[in-house]
Amino acid sequence: xxxxxxxxxxxxxxxxxxxxxxxxxxxxxxxxxxxxxxxxxxxxxxxxxxxxxxxxxxxxxxxxxxxxxxxxxxxxxxxxxxxxxxxxxxxxxxxxxxxxxxxxxxxxxxxxxxxxxxxxxxxxxxxxxxxxxxxxxxxxxxxxxxxxxxxxxxxxxxxxxxxxxxxxxxxxxxxxxxxxxxxxxxxxxxxxxxxxxxxxxxxxxxxxxxx
Amino acid sequence: xxxxxxxxxxxxxxxxxxxxxxxxxxxxxxxxxxxxxxxxxxxxxxxxxxxxxxxxxxxxxxxxxxxxxxxxxxxxxxxxxxxxxxxxxxxxxxxxxxxxxxxxxxxxxxxx
Numbered sequence: 001x002x003x004x005x006x007x008x009x010x011x012x013x014x015x016x017x018x019x020x021x022x023x024x025x026x027x028x029x030x031x032x033x034x035x036x037x038x039x040x041x042x043x044x045x046x047x048x049x050x051x052x053x054x055x056x057x058x059x060x061x062x063x064x065x066x067x068x069x070x071x072x073x074x075x076x077x078x079x080x081x082x083x084x085x086x087x088x089x090x091x092x093x094x095x096x097x098x099x100x101x102x103x104x105x106x107x108x109x110x111x112x113x114x115x116x117x118x119x120x121x122x123x124x125x126x127x128x129x130x131x132x133x134x135x136x137x138x139x140x141x142x143x144x145x146x147x148x149x150x151x152x153x154x155x156x157x158x159x160x161x162x163x164x165x166x167x168x169x170x171x172x173x174x175x176x177x178x179x180x181x182x183x184x185x186x187x188x189x190x191x192x193x194x195x196x197x198x199x200x201x202x203x204x205x206x207x208x209x210x211x
Numbered sequence: 212x213x214x215x216x217x218x219x220x221x222x223x224x225x226x227x228x229x230x231x232x233x234x235x236x237x238x239x240x241x242x243x244x245x246x247x248x249x250x251x252x253x254x255x256x257x258x259x260x261x262x263x264x265x266x267x268x269x270x271x272x273x274x275x276x277x278x279x280x281x282x283x284x285x286x287x288x289x290x291x292x293x294x295x296x297x298x299x300x301x302x303x304x305x306x307x308x309x310x311x312x313x314x315x316x317x318x319x320x321x322x323x
Contacts, residue, residue: 037246040258041306048261049309063312071314072307079305079316156262163262203265 038082038113043120043158045072045083050107050122051154051203053090058105058124058206084113096196096210098146102127103207123155124201128209134190136178143192145178146211150187152201167201249281253304253321267308267315276319284320294320 049068056063065088072083087110094103104125111118131147154165166185171177177197178190191197191211200206260275273293276282283301285293301320308315 037250037254037304039251039254041254041261041304044258044261045306045308051265052309052312068309075307075314075316079307079318081305081307161258163259165263 036080036082038084038116040158040160042081042083042111043118043160044156045081046086046109046111046120047122047156047158050109050120051124051205053107054105054122054124055204057090057092059204084111084116084118086111094208096208098130098210100127100129101210105205118159120158121155123157124153124205124207125155126150126152126207128189131188133193136190138176145190146193147188147190148209148211149182150189150199150209151185152187152207153185154201154203167203167205169199169201172198172200172206247323249279250302250304250321253279253282253319257304257306257319261306261308267310267317281322282319283322284318286318286320288316 049065049072053063053065053068069086072081072086075081076083089108090106091108092103092105095101096103102125104123106121106123109118109120111120128148128150131149134145134147135142136145137143150169152167152169154167156163156165168181169179169187171179171189176192177199180188182188189197189199189209191209193211196208196210198206198208256275256279260272264271269287269292272287273285276285276293282293283295284291284303300323302323304319304321306317306319308317
């Protein structure tokens with residue numbers, strides 16, 4: 001064990017070191033440093049390209065997802081964006097019936113970091129159910145319409161958050177379809193009976209409703 | 212008796228070393244893996260912006276960022292689009308935004 005003099009010496013050395021470090025840190029010129037924080041931002045980058053992929057696929061366009069992933073790896077090196085190794089699974093399912101129907105487009109990612117595995121998922125989901133019939137006069141012709149309740153949502157899931165967005169939608173054939181927003185992702189739509197109508201949301205994701 | 216004292220001192224030394232190492236590990240990990248609240252807040256704000264928006268419009272994006280006083284610097288595609296008059300020491304948060312199938316490179320400077 002140290003004696004009293006030794007302890008005082010040790011304390012003096014500690015105080016001197018702390019003072020020296022403080023002076024050195026204040027002399028240090030400020031230089032921008034890259035934050036090595038991995039979290040919401042990386043997940044949202046992945047979720048954004050997921051939405052773009054779903055949008056392009058629903059529109060019948062081709063988006064090279066593998067190319068985008070390689071771009072992200074390149075940006076890891078050049079810009080330090082800290083995206084982990086990515087693998088993905090895309091699934092879509094639609095079941096359109098006259099009385100009701102639903103569909104979803106889902107892209108699920110596995111994001112691997114050296115000591116961490118994250119799951120990130122984007123999902124576009126809609127469903128509709130029949131309400132009633134009504135008739136509409138279009139340029140002198142009476143047309144039978146089916147009224148539906150339609151629900152549309154985007155779900156963004158990652159370890160840091162779960163966000164649900166109810167996007168604005170519009171019909172591809174605007175003059176033919178009646179559409180009204182009720183709230184909380186629910187729309188009332190009227191479409192000519194025995195037709196399939198296409199809708200697009202504000203993020204350019206296309207989906208169908210069968211009347 | 213003497214041997215017992217010697218043994219006790221050894222154990223004491225080992226215990227002090229273990230506590231010292233634990234403290235060092237704690238201090239290192241808290242410095243290495245913890246981030247100031249404002250850095251985390253900016254990250255969350257950027258994540259929210261990316262999720263909500265399909266397109267990155269520079270003016271709109273800057274208006275959004277200027278709400279946060281800790282942001283001192285914004286560079287988009289290698290062009291400085293916003294900087295406070297005298298930026299202090301800052302750390303950068305880098306990300307990319309897919310805009311009409313083209314990447315936009317964004318660097319945000321946040322006060323340290």
